Amino acid sequence: MYKNLAATLVAACVVAPSFAQTGTTLQSPTKASEPTKVGFVYVTPVLPAGWTRQHEEGRLQLERELKGHVQTKAVDNVPEGADAERVIRDLAAQGHQLIFTTSFGYMEPTLRVAKEFPNVRFENITGYKQAGNVATANARHYEGRYLSGIAAGRMSQTGVAGFVAGFPIPEVVQGINAFALGMRSVNPKAQVKVVWLNTWFDPAREREAAMTLMDQNADVLSFQVASTAVMAAAQERGKMAIAFHSDMRKDGPDAQLLAVTHHWGGYYASRAKAVQNGTWKSGDFWGGVKDGMVKVEHFGPKLPKPVRDEVLARQKEMAQGKLQPFQAGQQPIRDNTGQLRIPAGTGLSDAKKNQMNWLVEGVIGSVQ
CATH class of the missing domain: 3.40.50.2300 (Response regulator)
Structure with missing residues (x-):
């Protein structure tokens, strides 16, 4: 999930339940006939309950909602730090167009890898630093x-x-x-x-x-x-x-x-659709009860x-x-x-x- 903050968190902005975000729009390199490859990085094993379980349920919902149009891969039990950077880089090199990194401690590794892969979209869950191809999200x-x-x-x-x-x-x-x-x-x-x-x-x-x-x-x-x-x-x-x-x-x-x-499935699906239709934007989303998150x-x-x-x-x-x-x-x-x-x-x-x-x-x- 997260580690101690060394810097002050910036304001999170509430957006509509459509999960739209503001920021730089990246055009999708994915051909309409090809499934979008979406990667996930988890900080713990996938247990029957808990933090990672909910993200895994979100991944599975994404697959159901966009069946035939997405191909997902999850790597679990990844320590924060050098191991995380290696795993994120491997997913990007394997052709994943959208990568969710589901821990605060993955924020800096995500940003470093994002510089190397400017055409890949990254989303750090619980982080607060964005870039042109890096968005952040969290639940209230x-x-x-x-x-x-x-x-x-x-x-x-x-x-x-x-x-x-x-x-x-x-x-x-x-x-x-x-x-x-x-x-x-x-x-x-x-x-x-x-x-x-x-x-x-x-x-x-x-x-x-x-x-x-x-x-x-x-x-x-x-x-x-x-x-x-x-x-x-x-x-x-x-x-x-x-x-x-x-x-x-x-x-x-x-x-x-x-x-x-x-509940992350709706957000994951909306962001994958945005990659597919070329409307994905970097930004920050903080969803709560009214959003169903x-x-x-x-x-x-x-x-x-x-x-x-x-x-x-x-x-x-x-x-x-x-x-x-x-x-x-x-x-x-x-x-x-x-x-x-x-x-x-x-x-x-x-x-x-x-x-x-x-x-x-x-x-x-x-x-x-």
């Missing part, structure tokens, strides 16, 4: 986090939730803060305790962090790491958890309250129907633009040191969201 995961926080706030008996986090980059910080704001919208005294792992994929450490948080009175867990270890730990201890990326009821049939999922779904047996209905109602309001997690109402939003961050009646711009390096009131922890 924080929207689903807020909605899941409402469920956690309603269900927690202790008022304490735990959050197992990978790296302290703005996207993850957004998720923690939105989750806490969602919890505190229904339980103003709720707390969220955070454990940072500084890795995306280490099931043993993910499990250990989950156990530690449950020992510290957390009865609901959330996480932004790549395996299902946190869900399995919650199941083992009889606690509750919020699945992330995909449905994890197989690992937590009783523990899972709901899943915050992301982020959803809360896969409700578990412990979540009562009234709570499920409440969450779905808030999701509908979010899709309509009536609910925004980082919009302050009559009361301002402060961080966990008491500093004013969002004055009453105002909200954060996308640029400010993508510079987020503070934790909201109610979160126990710090941004390392």
